[in-house]
Amino acid sequence: MDTSTLTIESTRSAIAEKQITATGVVEEFYRKIKADDGDIHAYLTLCEDRALQQARHIDDLAAKGGTLPPLAGVPVAIKDVMVTKGLRTTAGSKILEHFIPPYDCTAVARLEGAGAIVLGKTNCDEFAMGSSNENSAYGPVRNPRDKSRVPGGSSGGSAAAVAAGTALAALGSDTGGSIRQPASFCGVVGLMPTYGRVSRYGLIAFASSLDHIGPLTRTVQDAAIILRTIAGRDPLDSTSANVPVPDYVEEMSKPVKGLRLGIPKEYFGEGLDGETRSAVEGAIEQLRAAGCEIVPISLPHTPYAIPTYYVIATAEASANLARFDGVRYGYRSAHAHTLSEMYRKSRDEGFGAEVKRRIMLGTYALSSGYYDAYYLKAQRVRTLLTRDFEQAFQKVDAIVTPTTPTPAFKLGEKADDPLAMYLADIYTVTADLAGIPGISVPCGQTKSGLPIGLQVLGKHFDESTVLRVAGAVSLKSRT
Amino acid sequence: MKVTEKEVSHVADLANLELTEQERTRLAKDLNSILEYIDRLNELDTSNVPPMAQVTGGASDNAMRADELRPSLAQEAALQNAPDASDGFFKVPKVIEK
Numbered sequence: 001m002d003t004s005t006l007t008i009e010s011t012r013s014a015i016a017e018k019q020i021t022a023t024g025v026v027e028e029f030y031r032k033i034k035a036d037d038g039d040i041h042a043y044l045t046l047c048e049d050r051a052l053q054q055a056r057h058i059d060d061l062a063a064k065g066g067t068l069p070p071l072a073g074v075p076v077a078i079k080d081v082m083v084t085k086g087l088r089t090t091a092g093s094k095i096l097e098h099f100i101p102p103y104d105c106t107a108v109a110r111l112e113g114a115g116a117i118v119l120g121k122t123n124c125d126e127f128a129m130g131s132s133n134e135n136s137a138y139g140p141v142r143n144p145r146d147k148s149r150v151p152g153g154s155s156g157g158s159a160a161a162v163a164a165g166t167a168l169a170a171l172g173s174d175t176g177g178s179i180r181q182p183a184s185f186c187g188v189v190g191l192m193p194t195y196g197r198v199s200r201y202g203l204i205a206f207a208s209s210l211d212h213i214g215p216l217t218r219t220v221q222d223a224a225i226i227l228r229t230i231a232g233r234d235p236l237d238s239t240s241a242n243v244p245v246p247d248y249v250e251e252m253s254k255p256v257k258g259l260r261l262g263i264p265k266e267y268f269g270e271g272l273d274g275e276t277r278s279a280v281e282g283a284i285e286q287l288r289a290a291g292c293e294i295v296p297i298s299l300p301h302t303p304y305a306i307p308t309y310y311v312i313a314t315a316e317a318s319a320n321l322a323r324f325d326g327v328r329y330g331y332r333s334a335h336a337h338t339l340s341e342m343y344r345k346s347r348d349e350g351f352g353a354e355v356k357r358r359i360m361l362g363t364y365a366l367s368s369g370y371y372d373a374y375y376l377k378a379q380r381v382r383t384l385l386t387r388d389f390e391q392a393f394q395k396v397d398a399i400v401t402p403t404t405p406t407p408a409f410k411l412g413e414k415a416d417d418p419l420a421m422y423l424a425d426i427y428t429v430t431a432d433l434a435g436i437p438g439i440s441v442p443c444g445q446t447k448s449g450l451p452i453g454l455q456v457l458g459k460h461f462d463e464s465t466v467l468r469v470a471g472a473v474s475l476k477s478r479t
Numbered sequence: 480m481k482v483t484e485k486e487v488s489h490v491a492d493l494a495n496l497e498l499t500e501q502e503r504t505r506l507a508k509d510l511n512s513i514l515e516y517i518d519r520l521n522e523l524d525t526s527n528v529p530p531m532a533q534v535t536g537g538a539s540d541n542a543m544r545a546d547e548l549r550p551s552l553a554q555e556a557a558l559q560n561a562p563d564a565s566d567g568f569f570k571v572p573k574v575i576e577k
């Protein structure tokens with residue numbers, strides 16, 4: 001069976017028409033994982049028995065001639081920051097090495113409820129903190145397109161699994177670019193929905209006002225199908241939005257002719273790799289040829305996005321990660337005699353270097369005497385960054401940019417320089433701060449064969465337009 | 480240097496992190512270089528700009544639910560990941576220090 005060309009819809013219809021079985025599909029994906037994942041290391045935990053049991057259930061349904069749910073038999077991978085009942089969830093951290101969650105993340109439960117089959121949990125930067133997947137306590141992921149290079153991060157395992165064909169689709173999480181940046185580096189589609197569009201219940205919290213769950217897929221249509229499945233109000237997450245969920249598949253099939261697309265000059269300046277620029281500009285010309293109006297715009301506060309992000313994200317992280325204290329779950333140091341010693345040693349031994357760096361920065365920014373200067377200042381600048389987009393969206397329907405300034409870099413290249421690593425998110429982080437949706441879609445490759453991603457940003461809750469523009473780009477880049 | 484090693488120790492205390500000498504030195508260096516970068520925010524006059532509270536405005540209502548009893552995580556399930564538990568309690572080292 002050739003699983004490399006399957007999409008969500010073709011998998012479901014082939015199972016419904018009994019050309020293939022869900023069990024056969026799942027077995028083939030595990031065969032591929034066992035053959036190819038040793039080098040790539042996209043997976044941390046597999047759940048073959050559970051997956052095969054779910055597959056048999058789908059096959060029984062198909063045998064009875066029943067209507068199959070929309071994701072019937074679709075093998076998916078879940079970033080290991082989403083809890084899965086009875087299935088180990090580590091967040092890429094040693095502190096959760098043996099953690100078996102007692103409940104399910106809403107997004108995962110909704111996928112499984114629609115017939116999708118979870119193959120396993122994917123590797124990621126520890127607590128989703130990183131841009132290269134090198135911060136995983138379980139070792140890095142390699143980019144399937146060039147194994148000397150990083151897959152991006154923090155959803156590096158999810159992007160690599162989809163790129164390597166060891167999952168048909170995956171869920172990731174995006175706090176500063178962690179879905180779109182690895183999607184760009186690995187040559188797959190990665191969608192970050194509007195803040196609140198998808199419930200965060202069961203997502204191990206990094207920065208609560210910035211965390212988003214979204215899909216990584218082979219096609220834009222698959223991203224639309226998964227979003228349709230996981231989006232919508234969830235009583236278990238009070239920040240999930242009470243906004244109707246449209247049929248994204250229908251919405252994205254509308255022509256792009258007449259759409260006004262903004263090109264922000266700040267995203268095409270110094271630091272942008274030449275080949276990335278040409279590929280993105282080529283895609284913009286194709287969108288113009290398809291009838292879009294291309295409008296030069298400015299998002300003047302863009303240079304302040306990374307410093308704003310590193311104050312707010314680390315401040316929220318320092319509070320969220322206070323729960324890891326060695327009492328209720330997770331790692332406990334064996335070398336402690338008193339309670340406070342136990343907290344301190346468990347956290348020092350359990351957390352990796354980048355996580356400690358961010359907890360320290362966030363604690364500093366929130367500490368007495370510095371709160372106004374750092375945290376409050378950053379929240380004010382966040383308002384300015386959000387206003388940039390509000391003003392732009394008065395003139396345009398969507399914004400088109402490169403996803404990343406360069407293609408995938410080499411393993412180890414930025415590992416010792418936190419600031420250089422943070423700058424890998426320079427084009428993605430602003431959308432997280434403003435809460436607007438964004439997608440990365442492949443738009444070409446370098447001469448050496450590295451994927452290049454184009455980013456489309458939209459208005460709050462307008463994933464439809466984002467998917468529509470991305471769909472037009474991906475149609476063109478395939479011809 | 481904005482942050483001294485003494486301040487690093489103070490912040491580590493606030494964050495309940497036991498740092499080695501080596502970690503303290505490295506963190507002082509990293510925090511200084513990151514904070515120097517963050518200081519560019521001071522180029523912006525934000526005196527009349529309100530701090531962001533919720534990016535999507537009213538889309539997420541401040542949902543209040545009815546105050547009704549609902550099933551919650553069973554005690555056994557809540558304790559299953561505990562590093563140490565006994566008699567239905569989480570067990571920890573001595574709380575009162577001399």
